[in-house]
Amino acid sequence: MTHPRIAFIGAGNMAASLIGGLLARGVPTARIVASEPHAEQRQRIAAEHGIAVLEDNAAAAAGADIVVLAVKPQVMKDVCLALAPALPQGALVVSIAAGIPCASLERWLGEQAIVRCMPNTPSLLREGASGLYANARTSAAQREQAGELLGAVGLALWLDEEAQIDAVTAVSGSGPAYFFLLMEAMSAAGQRLGLDAATASLLARQTALGAARMALESDVDPAELRRRVTSPKGTTEAAINAFQAGGFEALVDQALHAAAHRSAQLAEQLGQ
Numbered sequence: 001m002t003h004p005r006i007a008f009i010g011a012g013n014m015a016a017s018l019i020g021g022l023l024a025r026g027v028p029t030a031r032i033v034a035s036e037p038h039a040e041q042r043q044r045i046a047a048e049h050g051i052a053v054l055e056d057n058a059a060a061a062a063g064a065d066i067v068v069l070a071v072k073p074q075v076m077k078d079v080c081l082a083l084a085p086a087l088p089q090g091a092l093v094v095s096i097a098a099g100i101p102c103a104s105l106e107r108w109l110g111e112q113a114i115v116r117c118m119p120n121t122p123s124l125l126r127e128g129a130s131g132l133y134a135n136a137r138t139s140a141a142q143r144e145q146a147g148e149l150l151g152a153v154g155l156a157l158w159l160d161e162e163a164q165i166d167a168v169t170a171v172s173g174s175g176p177a178y179f180f181l182l183m184e185a186m187s188a189a190g191q192r193l194g195l196d197a198a199t200a201s202l203l204a205r206q207t208a209l210g211a212a213r214m215a216l217e218s219d220v221d222p223a224e225l226r227r228r229v230t231s232p233k234g235t236t237e238a239a240i241n242a243f244q245a246g247g248f249e250a251l252v253d254q255a256l257h258a259a260a261h262r263s264a265q266l267a268e269q270l271g272q
């Protein structure tokens with residue numbers, strides 16, 4: 001199988017997760033290159049993953065079949081304007097930036113096949129979840145290429161409308177952080193209840209893994225799985241009642257709306 005040549009522009013947290021996941025899937029190191037302005041980060045990523053990490057974005061993009069834009073939304077315009085003349089003919093651009101719409105990328109890069117996607121960091125373990133949206137210039141073969149790229153590191157779902165990316169960002173793009181927050185809070189509470197830090201943390205993390213696997217691997221929906229843990233007048237009921245008295249569902253709703261709103265706001269602020 002011939003692997004496409006993939007260039008990552010920006011080698012930060014999300015790029016490193018995708019790179020790690022792709023390599024674990026068997027993509028040869030020689031097919032992946034990245035660029036990154038800071039020498040220390042270049043050396044770290046190169047040493048960790050065994051790929052070439054260059055200083056110059058244009059040099060990294062040269063000869064690439066897929067150029068993944070993995071810089072922060074705040075620098076995306078400048079990066080695109082500088083990169084535009086160096087984009088290889090026929091290359092597919094994949095943007096993972098929160099907020100930045102395809103129309104802005106097209107304005108900065110020129111007439112270009114662009115897939116906008118929202119991945120998440122569990123891609124590193126090939127347990128990622130991404131939503132993808134392709135602009136009108138993207139061919140069927142390029143859509144397939146993008147689907148394979150993100151599908152190699154986890155679940156990759158195509159979206160009907162670009163605006164849905166804001167919701168994907170709120171649910172799964174930012175989502176790992178919510179579960180980490182819950183693990184932190186459960187671990188801290190466990191310690192206050194008398195467990196040592198290592199035991200409380202391990203119990204919280206393993207329980208998250210077990211619950212996630214049950215929710216994904218059984219035919220039973222999470223609400224029923226929760227009911228099966230919740231004995232009438234038992235300990236779980238006491239905990240769930242406390243969550244609900246504190247407005248847990250409303251708080252989750254509020255948090256996800258804040259994330260989606262921030263994604264739309266980034267488009268307004270940075271997409272011009």
Ligand SMILES: NC(=O)C1=CN([C@@H]2O[C@H](COP(=O)(O)OP(=O)(O)OC[C@H]3O[C@@H](n4cnc5c(N)ncnc54)[C@H](OP(=O)(O)O)[C@@H]3O)[C@@H](O)[C@H]2O)C=CC1
Pocket residue numbers: 009010011012013014015035036037038041057070071072073075079096097098118119120121173174
């Ligand atoms: N982190 C996540 O979980 C997710 C992030 N994303 C998106 O991925 C993108 C990257 O986020 P994340 O990885 O968290 O951020 P990071 O800051 O970790 O990564 C961005 C990288 O780009 C580098 N960079 C800065 N300026 C340039 C430039 N001009 N050319 C090339 N590289 C540059 C940064 O270097 P330096 O730090 O030295 O300035 C940094 O290493 C964002 O657009 C974000 O919205 C999407 C989904 C999930």
Ligand SMILES: O=C(O)[C@@H]1CCC=N1
Pocket residue numbers: 098169173174
């Ligand atoms: O926090 C952020 O803006 C990025 C996008 C999704 C996850 N991290």
